[in-house]
Amino acid sequence: MLVNVKNWYRPESVTGALSVMKKGGVIPYAGGTSFHRGGKITAAGMIDLRKLDLDFIHETESGTTIGACTRFKDIANYDFTDGRKILKEACSQAASTSLRNLITIGGSLSSIPPWSNIPAALLALNAEIEIAGTKASKFGIEKFLTEKPMDGTSLITRIYIPKSSGFGIYYRYSKTRFDYSLVDTAVYIEVKDEKIETIRIAVGNLLPKARRLPNLEESLKGLPINSERIADLVDKLEINPTSSSIASKEFRSNLVKVFIKRAFKQVG
Amino acid sequence: MKINLTINGKSRTLEIHPSETLLETLRNNGFNGVKFGCGTGDCGACVILLNGEPVNSCQILTAAVEAESITTIEGIGSMDKPHPIQEELVKAGAIQCGYCTPGIVLSAYALLKSNLNPSIDEIKNGIDSHLCRCTGYVKIIEGIKNAAERMSSSPKHCFGNKSQ
Numbered sequence: 340m341l342v343n344v345k346n347w348y349r350p351e352s353v354t355g356a357l358s359v360m361k362k363g364g365v366i367p368y369a370g371g372t373s374f375h376r377g378g379k380i381t382a383a384g385m386i387d388l389r390k391l392d393l394d395f396i397h398e399t400e401s402g403t404t405i406g407a408c409t410r411f412k413d414i415a416n417y418d419f420t421d422g423r424k425i426l427k428e429a430c431s432q433a434a435s436t437s438l439r440n441l442i443t444i445g446g447s448l449s450s451i452p453p454w455s456n457i458p459a460a461l462l463a464l465n466a467e468i469e470i471a472g473t474k475a476s477k478f479g480i481e482k483f484l485t486e487k488p489m490d491g492t493s494l495i496t497r498i499y500i501p502k503s504s505g506f507g508i509y510y511r512y513s514k515t516r517f518d519y520s521l522v523d524t525a526v527y528i529e530v531k532d533e534k535i536e537t538i539r540i541a542v543g544n545l546l547p548k549a550r551r552l553p554n555l556e557e558s559l560k561g562l563p564i565n566s567e568r569i570a571d572l573v574d575k576l577e578i579n580p581t582s583s584s585i586a587s588k589e590f591r592s593n594l595v596k597v598f599i600k601r602a603f604k605q606v607g
Numbered sequence: 608m609k610i611n612l613t614i615n616g617k618s619r620t621l622e623i624h625p626s627e628t629l630l631e632t633l634r635n636n637g638f639n640g641v642k643f644g645c646g647t648g649d650c651g652a653c654v655i656l657l658n659g660e661p662v663n664s665c666q667i668l669t670a671a672v673e674a675e676s677i678t679t680i681e682g683i684g685s686m687d688k689p690h691p692i693q694e695e696l697v698k699a700g701a702i703q704c705g706y707c708t709p710g711i712v713l714s715a716y717a718l719l720k721s722n723l724n725p726s727i728d729e730i731k732n733g734i735d736s737h738l739c740r741c742t743g744y745v746k747i748i749e750g751i752k753n754a755a756e757r758m759s760s761s762p763k764h765c766f767g768n769k770s771q
């Protein structure tokens with residue numbers, strides 16, 4: 340419920356937005372899709388981020404920089420050619436066509452609903468999140484998800500995705516095309532001399548918080564990419580997903596294993 | 608607060624409350640083709656075109672779309688002059704209660720404007736925001752496919768200005 344919202348601010352710069360936020364009682368508005376699911380918004384004002392020029396995707400020497408207000412639609416349409424296409428896939432499969440025209444990457448990182456498809460993708464890509472304001476800093480994605488630094492006087496401004504010369508694979512499972520996913524899995528693999536050199540596996544939607552699987556990653560490193568041991572090691576993965584009326588723990592945990600094995604088959 | 612918008616090609620200045628959704632603003636101003644279904648982004652009944660792109664108007668606060676361009680079903684076709692997409696949906700038997708139809712027509716319009724030869728999968732993706740409680744989608748997809756074929760012979764007459 341937004342009945343308390345009485346003021347609307349349209350700053351034209353990040354500094355302008357932060358100075359309104361400092362006064363308190365206001366919240367940022369990006370895609371706006373998180374405000375209509377019940378729950379009361381106590382803020383009396385909204386700061387519109389749509390005119391801050393934070394909707395862009397730039398290439399730099401080290402990778403891709405994405406403005407916080409970039410919509411899923413624009414990321415889904417962007418031509419990522421290397422492992423970064425994990426993010427393109429995540430954004431093109433999330434929600435629905437009309438919602439992807441609204442939802443922003445920054446809004447998704449600030450609210451992080453358990454069904455969000457952004458955290459797993461960014462974990463597998465080792466992304467960094469830039470924040471301006473009282474918590475101004477660049478956070479590695481894992482630290483960002485653990486510390487949840489958004490404090491009402493900071494703004495997410497940019498997301499950095501390092502160049503990712505390896506393979507990027509992303510899977511999302513939902514019961515119908517437009518439904519919250521029960522599991523999403525992002526796998527990034529670099530292969531050298533037929534062996535797994537770098538591996539990052541991240542899972543989302545089935546635990547309270549998306550996370551990497553460091554033990555499994557460690558055990559897979561150095562194995563030949565076609566090794567039969569990969570499937571055995573993945574089968575041994577112990578993960579304790581939440582269960583719900585539509586998906587049991589066993590079903591979700593099995594899905595993750597199937598997705599990870601499928602990713603290796605795709606690469607091998 | 609006041610807001611300036613273009614609705615169906617006409618400039619409008621409207622008095623709104625900062626907490627008002629675009630769905631509420633449009634319906635309060637006589638654009639009743641925009642339907643309220645769920646209010647949570649799940650059903651697609653409220654879909655309109657914002658700068659030519661389908662969006663859920665129940666998910667947008669009107670204050671956020673200052674100076675932007677909106678197209679509702681009223682800007683696409685009328686009883687006297689229905690749009691080919693509307694005609695083909697009728698012919699295909701894709702309309703029963705019709706509650707989902709305005710949103711679906713607008714999503715189909717945006718899809719066909721960028722792709723007049725969509726595959727069945729592309730049509731399914733293009734209307735993935737919409738729930739229809741009556742028809743079961745097969746006829747909706749058929750109607751959109753037929754509209755695409757018909758419109759590809761004279762696309763210029765089927766699409767309005769750039770922002771639609």
Ligand SMILES: Cc1cc2nc3c(=O)[nH]c(=O)nc-3n(C[C@H](O)[C@H](O)[C@H](O)COP(=O)(O)OP(=O)(O)OC[C@H]3O[C@@H](n4cnc5c(N)ncnc54)[C@H](O)[C@@H]3O)c2cc1C
Binds near residue numbers: 407
């Ligand atoms: C029906 C439905 C289905 C959905 N399905 C999916 C799905 O399958 N996968 C998925 O990934 N997402 C999905 N979403 C989107 C998700 O639930 C959130 O609504 C969305 O991620 C919020 O992004 P937004 O840009 O709309 O942010 P907003 O709603 O504008 O903001 C979200 C929060 O972040 C704050 N905020 C916004 N931008 C910033 C910023 N730059 N810095 C600091 N704070 C900020 C706001 O104040 C607010 O508290 C779905 C949404 C709906 C309505």
Ligand code: FES
Binds near residue numbers: 642648654
């Ligand atoms: S009323 Fe907007 S999606 Fe249902």
Ligand code: FES
Binds near residue numbers: 739
């Ligand atoms: S025709 Fe009734 S909901 Fe679609």
